[in-house]
Amino acid sequence: MRKAYIVGVGMTKVGKFYDKSIRELAAEAVFKALDEAGNEKPDAIVVGNMLSSLAEQENLASLIADYTGLRGISGFKVEGACGSGGAAFLAGYSLIASGVFKKVLVVGVEKLSERPTPATSRGLAWAADADYELVHGVSFAGLNALVMRYYMSKHGVSREEMAAWPVLMHENALQNPYAQLKKKISIEDVLKSPVIADPVRLYDASPLSDGAAAVVLASEEVARKLSDTPIHVAGLGNALDSTDLTSRYELDRLLASKLSAEKAFQMAGVSSKDIDVAEIHDAYGVTAAISLEELGFAPRGKGAKLVYEGRFRAGDRPAVNPSGGLKARGHPVGATGIYQIVEVVLQLRGDFPGINVGGEIGLTQNLGGVGANVTTTILRR
Amino acid sequence: MLTIQRVWRLQEKLIKLVGSECMDCGYVCYPPKAACPRCGSREVKKIQLPRVGKVLSYTVLKVPVEGFESKSPLIIALVELGKARIITQLTDVGANEIYVGMPVEATIRKSPQMIEGATHYIIKFKPVIKK
Numbered sequence: 001m002r003k004a005y006i007v008g009v010g011m012t013k014v015g016k017f018y019d020k021s022i023r024e025l026a027a028e029a030v031f032k033a034l035d036e037a038g039n040e041k042p043d044a045i046v047v048g049n050m051l052s053s054l055a056e057q058e059n060l061a062s063l064i065a066d067y068t069g070l071r072g073i074s075g076f077k078v079e080g081a082c083g084s085g086g087a088a089f090l091a092g093y094s095l096i097a098s099g100v101f102k103k104v105l106v107v108g109v110e111k112l113s114e115r116p117t118p119a120t121s122r123g124l125a126w127a128a129d130a131d132y133e134l135v136h137g138v139s140f141a142g143l144n145a146l147v148m149r150y151y152m153s154k155h156g157v158s159r160e161e162m163a164a165w166p167v168l169m170h171e172n173a174l175q176n177p178y179a180q181l182k183k184k185i186s187i188e189d190v191l192k193s194p195v196i197a198d199p200v201r202l203y204d205a206s207p208l209s210d211g212a213a214a215v216v217l218a219s220e221e222v223a224r225k226l227s228d229t230p231i232h233v234a235g236l237g238n239a240l241d242s243t244d245l246t247s248r249y250e251l252d253r254l255l256a257s258k259l260s261a262e263k264a265f266q267m268a269g270v271s272s273k274d275i276d277v278a279e280i281h282d283a284y285g286v287t288a289a290i291s292l293e294e295l296g297f298a299p300r301g302k303g304a305k306l307v308y309e310g311r312f313r314a315g316d317r318p319a320v321n322p323s324g325g326l327k328a329r330g331h332p333v334g335a336t337g338i339y340q341i342v343e344v345v346l347q348l349r350g351d352f353p354g355i356n357v358g359g360e361i362g363l364t365q366n367l368g369g370v371g372a373n374v375t376t377t378i379l380r381r
Numbered sequence: 382m383l384t385i386q387r388v389w390r391l392q393e394k395l396i397k398l399v400g401s402e403c404m405d406c407g408y409v410c411y412p413p414k415a416a417c418p419r420c421g422s423r424e425v426k427k428i429q430l431p432r433v434g435k436v437l438s439y440t441v442l443k444v445p446v447e448g449f450e451s452k453s454p455l456i457i458a459l460v461e462l463g464k465a466r467i468i469t470q471l472t473d474v475g476a477n478e479i480y481v482g483m484p485v486e487a488t489i490r491k492s493p494q495m496i497e498g499a500t501h502y503i504i505k506f507k508p509v510i511k512k
Contacts, residue, residue, distance in 0.1 A: 131391055131394075131412065133468050135395065136457065137493065150437065198443070199440070244468075246466040
């Protein structure tokens with residue numbers, strides 16, 4: 001297997017951009033990433049996206065390649081719900097590692113602001129089991145609410161302890177120029193925010209977002225030529241769990257996250273103790289708490305409690321979500337996994353324009369559905 | 382989109398509570414699977430799940446998904462039915478009366494969701510009333 005390196009990254013600000021289409025968002029990220037990598041034409045494009053059907057557009061690889069002057073290259077779209085970005089990165093990585101291509105552009109793009117909220121919520125619920133869950137009217141927030149109540153009750157976690165995560169994420173995002181939510185909040189603000197799906201309140205949840213992020217992957221030989229600061233893709237793992245929540249073995253765990261992390265750690269020859277900085281998938285506060293546990297950063301049932309005690313901020317090891325995470329940077333679903341990789345690359349290069357924690361080894365963890373399609377990557381300076 | 386043929390396809394599973402049981406390792410699950418998630422065996426049979434269970438977790442949805450706007454707030458519960466679980470609407474109960482461990486039983490009711498102008502029926506759960 002050949003080594004793969006990230007030689008260029010780019011992203012748009014995350015937000016609601018009624019004036020920008022899917023192709024325009026993607027082009028902004030693609031041009032930035034290609035410009036960092038010597039503006040050479042890639043061999044292929046892989047697009048991560050979940051819900052472009054809401055904007056009545058599929059066939060995104062052709063759309064974006066053609067719009068950005070790359071007509072004629074190879075490519076396709078990869079879908080894995082909110083984990084589409086991570087899955088697209090896995091596909092792009094594989095194209096380099098297998099030797100099929102030498103330069104691959106991976107772009108994640110999502111546009112959720114096109115339709116009214118109930119229609120977007122219905123689309124997001126397609127990430128769960130439409131035949132058996134959506135048919136009863138349960139939203140994605142509702143599924144996470146079921147997990148949150150179960151987790152809090154099983155592990156004796158208080159409402160205040162659960163609120164510490166969004167407070168930390170909003171604080172981190174204040175310094176991130178790409179973040180969607182730039183507003184300092186308190187635990188009291190979280191507890192007083194409107195209920196979406198009891199016990200999930202507005203500030204427990206990531207926002208609906210538009211955005212695009214891109215990376216250029218290259219073989220070792222090409223990477224040396226194109227970049228002075230290539231970042232090595234040292235480990236990569238993906239694992240699947242049930243689409244439905246009902247048949248999970250344990251409701252307070254994310255088995256696919258654990259399995260994907262084990263694969264990534266093994267491939268990179270490192271463990272959770274070696275990670276300096278991580279960007280994890282905190283679609284909801286409870287998702288963050290369980291993810292910290294499955295990645296080995298917290299003992300089982302202690303994820304939320306450790307956050308409440310002040311762990312995982314800049315200066316701690318690992319620093320988790322210095323970007324502000326899905327919670328406050330925003331969650332353009334199919335692009336999120338690529339945002340995380342771009343952010344960790346910038347951290348390791350010392351170029352992140354927000355809270356810069358530096359470090360040598362970084363991790364990203366991207367979930368699709370309620371942890372049904374999970375990709376973990378280990379990046380190394 | 383929910384279509385008439387989709388509800389027709391699903392009626393057995395949505396009304397009769399049909400799950401699957403692995404003939405090799407005994408693993409029971411809902412929704413039913415074509416092969417056992419635990420051991421991979423294709424020797425699975427359809428089984429009827431119990432119609433009485435208890436609430437494992439619940440939520441009250443204040444933001445509806447498209448198609449369910451007529452019934453808000455919607456009460457959703459994760460119900461344990463023997464060795465399986467189901468996610469379902471609760472009915473005949475107030476949001477502040479529900480508790481974890483509450484005994485509930487299956488009932489057939491109208492879905493708040495219309496399909497091409499027609500109503501359809503779906504399984505919901507209601508509190509078990511002691512006689």
